[in-house]
Amino acid sequence: MLFRIRPNSDAPIFAQIADSVRTESCAGRLAPGDRLPPAREVAAALEVNMHTVLRAYQDLRDEGLVELRRGRGAVITAAADRLRSLDRDIRALTAKAATLHISPETLSALVKEASHVPE
Incomplete structure (x- = not known):
């Protein structure tokens, strides 16, 4: 999974991270049951605060695209098929x-x- 952020964008970084997941889901590169990388790994790779990534994951959870599971992390739901x-x-x-x-x-x-x- 490749997260894309544009540092010069007016969009907040958490929104850009969430948009990357939506885009990957829409394109069929993420399917129901796929796991997103741990927030700590994404934060380190993007050089952002872990809470920024968690905010993106929470927004995706709130719209039903991911399910946050203790011990399993963020898992893509059937909503990915609707996006696709x-x-x-x-x-x-x-x-x-x-x-x-x-x-x-x-x-x-x-x-x-x-x-x-x-x-």
């Missing part, structure tokens, strides 16, 4: 946006706005 089912739709949407010369930032803003508008 979105992958084709996401790729089609980003491809269409690219053909329309819509930047990823604009597309992201449009998706966020659409999620707040009642139908």
